[in-house]
Amino acid sequence: MFLLVFFVLLLCNSHGLGGSLNDEGYALLSFRHGITDDPEGSLSNWNSSDESPCSWNGITCKQQRVVSVSIPKKKLYGLLHPALGALSQLRHVNLRNNKLFGSLPVELFGAQGLQSLVLYGNSLSGSVPSEIGKLTYLQTLDLSQNFFNGSFPSSIIQCKRLKTLDLSQNNLTGSLPEGFGTALVSLEKLDLSFNKFNGSIPRDMGNLSSLQGTVDLSHNLFSGSIPASLGNLPEKVYIDLTYNNLSGPIPQNGALMNRGPTAFIGNPGLCGPPLKNPCSSDTPGVSSPSSIPFLPDNYPPGNPDDSAGNSEKARGLSKRAVIAIVVGDVIGICLVGLLFSYCYTRVCPCGKGKDENGYGFEKGSKGRKECLCFRKDESETLSENVEQHDLVPLDTQVAFDLDELLKASAFVLGKSGIGIVYKVVLEDGLTLAVRRLGEGGSQRFKEFQTEVEAIGKLRHPNIVTLRAYYWSVDEKLLIYDFITNGNLATAIHGKPGMVSFTPLSWSVRLKIMRGIAKGLVYLHEFSPKKYVHGDLKPSNVLLGQNMEPHVSDFGLGRLANIAGGSPTLQSNRMAAEKPPQERQQKSATSEVSTTSSCTNMASCYQAPEVLKMVKPSQKWDVYSYGVILLEMITGRLPVVLVGASEMDLVHWIQLCIEEKKPLSDVLDPYLAPEADKEEQIIAVLKIAMACVHSSPERRPAMRHVYDALDRLAMSAD
CATH class of the missing domain: 3.80.10.10 (Ribonuclease Inhibitor)
Incomplete structure (x- = not known):
């Protein structure tokens, strides 16, 4: 039916245009009409005024007949139009890693000379038509990372030339057809x-x-x-x-x-x-399990040169590192002191109550003061003459106003490259986390408003909720739910000066892993804009009362940039928790990861391609998540001491795999009593290594990671 309509349109167009474009050109234009969004302009030179489509982007011809349509990784959004099946000489279709949705049209298999059909990394759904058996010349079929369901057609056994069959990461059901191996x-x-x-x-x-x-x-x-x-x-x-x-x-x-x-x-x-x-x-x-390598023998090998001199096990911090940590703590205390001094002398000159320059409060207690002070300057205006000097709720449950916030007790929780975070306790006992993005700077209120309100619509039990915001020329505030149990970095490693440290059990770790994955799936696939977090690390994962994880700081870099700050994509907060040191590190390359050793704690969570300054990808988050899994399994920091040198955690794990170290050498010592969980730990380790693959395209999508962890947890119950 689709082809009938297509040919009717073709006759009309040919008559009206005097046959300026050949039949195959009109078939491709029908494909283009099914694409509703082409953000990179990949199809911009597909013009009906041309005599043939052979000069169009992504089109290859032989003897003036289209033999290949190859438009990968161009963010094409729309339906896969059946008119492609009208290209009788079509041999290759490569539309991988786009945003195509809908079903796989039966008419596509009218191009019976197809040799490769590569559609992985889209959002195609429905069943795979049995007409696929008509493609007797097919050598490559890659439908992975889509949403196909139903039984895979038994007619596949008619594709006897098939060399590559990748159907992974779908929802296909049923049994494999009889004769699968013979055919x-x-x-x-x-x-x-x-x-x-x-x-x-x-x-x-x-x-x-x-x-x-x-x-x-x-x-x-x-x-x-x-x-x-x-x-x-x-x-x-x-x-x-x-x-x-x-x-x-x-x-x-x-x-x-x-x-x-x-x-x-x-x-x-x-x-x-x-x-x-x-x-x-x-x-x-x-x-004995102690003699069994924890990954298969043929796991991708690392660089053999990297193993030299690295046979010693990292069993803890060296004496030098401990001294550095102590010195860092002293420096940190001094910085906090300076921070409070700054707060008293500059932010809070306003004294008690309100004055002509803004808001402030002062509490007397043996000469000590606590303050949370936000000034406003009525002489300045925002872009487009908009003034904003009130708290803007993003949730109907917000029952407090700016005055209540300003009268509350405030305590500094920490400071990063993107502002100060306060714990604020209102008079009614409600506790909030308030991030101050700084004062002065850009006045792009409309842009800030659009971005912050989009983030404020996100609601998921594993994402920290943004409840309200405040904007003035001098102050930009974000008000979040307060999460009670600190962050994951502290839960894994503790921190200097911690009086008591209760290590996480494996069941709790698995629960946290699943929760983080579930939150990322929501951001990647169900949030309105299919967001990328871009700065995922343990210090950005907060733990609730029952140790449920909440991914925080989402969209923060973007907001800080609009507000006039100068944040980096990866903040140095993690590095601040452990003093920065000059690192003499060996590089290591493998199929698992080709990134060089990271230069600070924060950069260890970055995917290798981040260094190329490409546009943020969801696969960045997958890599960061994989490093977090490794950290939770090993109990080690993302930079591991190996003898007298240091190596990032991903390459250290790769070295252990290459040397066939037993699992006990890799496992967090706190997990040693849970030997009965060895199979689960190994399974998570495999997932982690898939997540930190050097090629973004070969990393699994977060929904498949979550499904695997969910199935693992259910099998353990």
Whole structure:
């Protein structure tokens, strides 16, 4: 039907324009009409006045016929138009990492000469049409990181030339078709992970003798026994069967032999080596977990030069570091003193109550004063002659006004590169956190108002709620809920001078991991603008009364910039908590991460591509989240002491993998008593290493990370 309409329009247009553009050009223009937003102007030179589309962006022709449509990573937003199927000589379609939504049109498979169809990283949904079996020349099919559901069509076995099949990170269900392994003998890459495939693993899958790398069937619902025929796969192939419903003994032959438990965990019904639970009383004992590397042998190797001189374990802070911390604390106390002095001499000259220059209050208590003072200057106006001198609520539950806020008790909680944070207790006992963005500077009120009100609409149990704001020429304030249990950095490591430190149990850590992931999924996929946090780290994760995490400081850099401050994307607050030092660090490169050793604590959470000054991406947050997971597993700071030198945490973990260190050498010593949680810890470690992959495109989306953690937690209950 779509093609019929298309050809009718084509005839009309051809008649009206005298045939200036050929048929394939009009087919591509129909595709363009399905795109409602092209922010980078990728399709700007697609003009109907041209005779052919062969000079258009993303179009490749051969003998004046379109053979390729390749427009990846251009933020194209819209539907995938069926008119592409009218391109009879089309061989390659690459629309990966855009924002396409809707279903996969059946008409697309009218281009039966297709050799590659790459659509990963979009928001396509619905079922995959059975007409895909018509693509008998297809070699690459990558539909990963979408929202496809339903059973995958059995007609796929007709695509006998298929070399790459990646369906990971969707919601596909049903069983794999009979004859899967017999028909697709050319397959070199197979990734079905993070779906809901069920039924048994086809027994003929062992026929896929061309497979390479990892065969990933993890995080599905496959049941029954593991076919012994899987052992017939090439021995260098790593078979990932984690987190399914498989049961029975693990076959000990070929590619299934000499694998650590990491390939099989999350299947409670499995037994026998290399798992701890024997199938029967006479089954040979399982190797001690202390001798089992915590990741598979073929994990991406690091640079062999990086291992030299780094064999010593980081068991704690050196004497020099402890001295530096003490000195840092003294300096910090002095800075706080100067801060209070500044508050008295400049911010609060207003004395008791209000005066002609603004607001202030003074409390007498043996000569000591507390103040939270915000001046206003009636002689200055905001942009577009707008004046704003009142508290603006962003929530109907806000029952206090500016006067109540100014009369409240205020205590300095901390200071970062983006202003001072106060704990403010109102007379009725309500406790708030107030961030002061500074005084003076830009007067872009309308821009500030738009941004802060958009952030104020975000409501999620794992995101700190912005309740109100205040703007004047001299003061910009953000009023948040006060979160009671401090931040995650302190919960993991404690801090100098802490009287008592209660380490987090594994169950609490897993709860925090899930909560952070859930909050990020909300920001990335369900918030109005699909936000990027951009500055995620443990000090920006606050812990509530029941240790539930709340991601904070979201959008803060942008607001501070509008308010006239000079914040950096990554604040140095983390570095301020531990004194900055000159670091002599070795660089390390691998497929996991190619970033050089970080120069301060805060930069250790940055993804490698941040250094290229590209536009913020959600995959930045995924990388930062991965570092946080590593920190929670190891109990180590993001900069690890290795002998006399230092190394960032990601590269230190990579070094441990390369040297096949036991899990006990990596694990936070406080988690040592929870040896029964080893499988869960290893599973989270694998997720963390996927998150810190050097390639942003190969990092999982946060929704898939959350699904994996959620399934892990449910299996533990």
